Amino acid sequence: MTRPVIAIHGGAGTLSRAELDGARERELLAALEAALAAGADVLERRGSSLDAVERAVRVLEDSPLFNAGRGAVFTAAGTVECDACIMHGPTLAAGAVAAVHGVRNPVSLARLVMERSRHVFLAGDGAERFARDQGVELMPASYFHTDSRWQALQRVRAGAKASDGERHGTVGAVALDDAGALAAATSTGGITGKLPGRVGDSPIVGAGTYANTSVAVSASGDGEVFLRCNAAYRVAALTELVRLTPRLAARRTLLEVKRAGGRGGLIVLGADGTVAMPFTTEGMYRGVRAAGAASRLGIFRGPPR
Amino acid sequence: MTRPVIAIHGGAGTLSRAELDGARERELLAALEAALAAGADVLERRGSSLDAVERAVRVLEDSPLFNAGRGAVFTAAGTVECDACIMHGPTLAAGAVAAVHGVRNPVSLARLVMERSRHVFLAGDGAERFARDQGVELMPASYFHTDSRWQALQRVRAGAKASDGERHGTVGAVALDDAGALAAATSTGGITGKLPGRVGDSPIVGAGTYANTSVAVSASGDGEVFLRCNAAYRVAALTELVRLTPRLAARRTLLEVKRAGGRGGLIVLGADGTVAMPFTTEGMYRGVRAAGAASRLGIFRGPPR
Numbered sequence: 325m326t327r328p329v330i331a332i333h334g335g336a337g338t339l340s341r342a343e344l345d346g347a348r349e350r351e352l353l354a355a356l357e358a359a360l361a362a363g364a365d366v367l368e369r370r371g372s373s374l375d376a377v378e379r380a381v382r383v384l385e386d387s388p389l390f391n392a393g394r395g396a397v398f399t400a401a402g403t404v405e406c407d408a409c410i411m412h413g414p415t416l417a418a419g420a421v422a423a424v425h426g427v428r429n430p431v432s433l434a435r436l437v438m439e440r441s442r443h444v445f446l447a448g449d450g451a452e453r454f455a456r457d458q459g460v461e462l463m464p465a466s467y468f469h470t471d472s473r474w475q476a477l478q479r480v481r482a483g484a485k486a487s488d489g490e491r492h493g494t495v496g497a498v499a500l501d502d503a504g505a506l507a508a509a510t511s512t513g514g515i516t517g518k519l520p521g522r523v524g525d526s527p528i529v530g531a532g533t534y535a536n537t538s539v540a541v542s543a544s545g546d547g548e549v550f551l552r553c554n555a556a557y558r559v560a561a562l563t564e565l566v567r568l569t570p571r572l573a574a575r576r577t578l579l580e581v582k583r584a585g586g587r588g589g590l591i592v593l594g595a596d597g598t599v600a601m602p603f604t605t606e607g608m609y610r611g612v613r614a615a616g617a618a619s620r621l622g623i624f625r626g627p628p629r
Numbered sequence: 630m631t632r633p634v635i636a637i638h639g640g641a642g643t644l645s646r647a648e649l650d651g652a653r654e655r656e657l658l659a660a661l662e663a664a665l666a667a668g669a670d671v672l673e674r675r676g677s678s679l680d681a682v683e684r685a686v687r688v689l690e691d692s693p694l695f696n697a698g699r700g701a702v703f704t705a706a707g708t709v710e711c712d713a714c715i716m717h718g719p720t721l722a723a724g725a726v727a728a729v730h731g732v733r734n735p736v737s738l739a740r741l742v743m744e745r746s747r748h749v750f751l752a753g754d755g756a757e758r759f760a761r762d763q764g765v766e767l768m769p770a771s772y773f774h775t776d777s778r779w780q781a782l783q784r785v786r787a788g789a790k791a792s793d794g795e796r797h798g799t800v801g802a803v804a805l806d807d808a809g810a811l812a813a814a815t816s817t818g819g820i821t822g823k824l825p826g827r828v829g830d831s832p833i834v835g836a837g838t839y840a841n842t843s844v845a846v847s848a849s850g851d852g853e854v855f856l857r858c859n860a861a862y863r864v865a866a867l868t869e870l871v872r873l874t875p876r877l878a879a880r881r882t883l884l885e886v887k888r889a890g891g892r893g894g895l896i897v898l899g900a901d902g903t904v905a906m907p908f909t910t911e912g913m914y915r916g917v918r919a920a921g922a923a924s925r926l927g928i929f930r931g932p933p934r
Binding site for chain 1: 716721723747749750751754758825826828833835836856858859867870889
């Protein structure tokens with residue numbers, strides 16, 4: 325029996341140390357802790373890693389603090405469009421959605437695509453039609469309105485370059501259950517001021533999200549570059565074909581992403597329970613929790629607390 | 630100076646030998662020849678591989694014989710939705726569109742996403758809005774109506790399993806120009822009776838389409854499986870990390886896809902001009918032409934003619 329473990333991220337490219345006051349930091353850490361606890365609870369009851377990553381990501385989607393679900397950023401058109409993906413390592417089963425409006429928990433819609441359709445990936449209107457057919461919870465536009473995200477759009481519209489904290493904030497989770505099964509999930513609102521219909525790396529199997537029998541990966545960062553670099557699958561290929569450890573594979577992948585012009589972070593979980601959470605941004609909201617142990621949380625450099 | 634070469638496919642999963650009469654075969658071979666000639670013409674005038682693959686794919690999109698552009702299959706809703714991707718090996722620049730209606734040449738729209746947006750991938754309404762903004766050629770629904778595709782949808786709606794020839798037919802091209810640059814492009818209508826919004830492997834960088842400085846790849850087959858297997862990038866990873874030849878990398882990838890439950894084909898072009906076009910279906914419409922040489926075309930097993 326494997327010792328279950330879950331790791332999560334709330335986005336590479338955080339608020340800078342200067343921007344992050346104590347109250348905001350406590351809020352963020354509490355939200356990460358709640359997501360970890362929700363996922364760990366599933367694992368400790370001997371639930372599946374697939375259930376654990378979905379549960380953890382739902383908590384992050386429901387928080388207004390992260391760029392996914394409720395706290396998603398605005399498109400150039402002032403709308404909110406979400407992308408998500410979930411993947412089950414043992415079977416390579418996957419589900420993904422992109423450019424969906426009004427869905428409270430895009431990660432759960434992705435799971436329904438995986439389990440209740442013949443497809444892997446649904447986008448736009450078609451994904452929304454599928455959501456209605458499946459009876460998933462829909463929310464009005466007001467639910468997705470957060471003032472800080474709206475201000476960020478106005479600054480981008482006025483020609484400002486969005487800060488890391490404004491641009492990123494994708495959430496994700498990787499987990500290993502007591503049966504040894506890995507799973508990964510990622511959910512995002514994309515980038516502030518994106519063109520409607522823009523799809524980044526998050527919902528793409530092998531770019532922002534990947535799981536097989538060796539590793540589970542969720543990414544966050546400059547989505548276009550992660551996509552062109554097949555970042556999540558690159559980590560898996562380097563562990564499988566070159567026998568790199570998950571940590572070295574993740575670091576090498578981030579270097580390659582950097583050479584291609586992108587920054588960000590990866591959370592990677594190996595089949596033996598080892599976790600790596602490297603990033604090339606100033607910080608990455610992150611946390612890890614093994615069964616029966618306390619959570620370790622982190623934002624900037626240095627080991628997670 | 631490299632000797633330029635272009636290879637194309639019109640889909641793995643052809644009509645069976647029994648279904649394919651002489652007249653239809655001549656039509657198909659003529660269309661493949663026209664696409665090869667269009668791409669080769671670009672290369673022989675010292676144009677770029679990017680221009681060559683776009684040109685060749687446009688010819689296939691304009692033919693009613695292939696499942697892309699004009700000849701695209703129908704969704705479950707009786708609509709036509711197209712996906713396409715184009716990628717430039719030297720820079721890893723890429724552009725992709727999915728679930729777009731009414732665009733005559735989706736591959737050219739993908740190229741505009743690559744060159745005239747900050748994004749890599751646009752889907753659905755947003756991609757169509759971008760198409761209108763860019764002034765690309767739009768066509769009425771009647772342009773995309775082909776009787777054989779409509780009949781195929783009726784059979785699928787009546788519960789029949791679509792044949793390989795009805796299910797597949799994606800088109801693609803890979804090319805190497807005299808500057809040594811590789812490029813790849815893929816375009817598809819997806820699968821008959823698909824849910825609206827369904828995205829397969831074709832528009833996904835690393836699944837249906839990929840190019841770097843070593844290989845260019847375009848795939849065709851069971852899209853959901855190719856997507857979950859990161860098929861096109863898998864070929865690149867096996868050549869880069871395990872030093873397999875493009876041919877062996879492509880064959881091994883198709884075996885892995887088969888183990889995951891999928892069939893199809895790959896066209897792969899190496900930086901030295903070697904071409905591999907393996908498939909695990911009964912046939913794959915395909916052709917290859919090196920600068921100054923005659924075209925070699927093939928449908929079933931045996932070397933291209």
